[in-house]
Amino acid sequence: MCFELDSRPPIPFIQGAAVSHEDIVLEAGDGNRLAAFAAAPEEPTAVGVVILPDVRGLYRFYEELALRFAERGIAAVAIDYFGRTAGFEKRGDDFEYMPHVDQTTPEGIRADVAAAVDQLRSRGAQTVFSVGFCFGGRNSWLSAAGGHGLAGAVGFYGRPGQGRDGAPGPTDRAAAIDAPILALQAGDDQNITAEDNAAFDEALSAAGVEHEVVTYDGAPHSFFDRRQEDFAEASEDAWKRTLEFIERHSAKN
DSSP: OOSOTTOOOSOOOOTTOOEEEEEEEEEOTTSOEEEEEEEEESSOOSEEEEEEOOTTOSOHHHHHHHHHHHHTTOEEEEEOSOHHHHOSSOOOTTOOOHHHHTTOOHHHHHHHHHHHHHHHHHTTOSEEEEEEETHHHHHHHHHTTTTSOOSEEEEESOOOSOOTTOOOOTTTTGGGOOSOEEEEEETTOSSSOHHHHHHHHHHHHHHTOOEEEEEETTOOTTOOSTTOGGGHHHHHHHHHHHHHHHHHHHHTO
């Protein structure tokens, strides 16, 4: 699990920002129906982000994150992963997510991301990014090789190498990535090593993919959390880099 249930994004809300939000149900190309949360500025915007949560799927942290993006003029859709096995209804804090994580597939996640991308584009977004955390960080980078036409992919403390099941990771698929990559990694991550991050960096360079791999020394996995006061500076920098990445690559499209 990445975040505690009472975790919140370490991002100040913008007082008076006019945004709308709603719980929605998306339908993927394979017929799967999945829960999602959409937030958008009241003023029309041409930029959108698909938010890919950690292993727990869609919950409050990511709904709040979608609102923070919308306050800054970026439409956002945060998705759930478990429509095929757990349905699309709201779940309690006691939800046993790991059996459902184990049943996700790269093909299913790709279809679900495509549904979110389509939803954003149907609402006027011409430039779409993915932003993910942990399990979602990895899948954000993989989405850049998923044929979605993304303008960029951001991942916080994602696993770049092979999955525990041996599935190819972003490092393995670097040659198929067709969008710029931003990796925001934790220097004190117990499961993702400096060697993993270096191999990802090298693979992206070899593939000619525009990218930046940033490691926050001493920061633990899931440092991007209002509760992690000791790493507030790392969180502030990571959020700044995310917004700058989106702004820079929006201008190119």
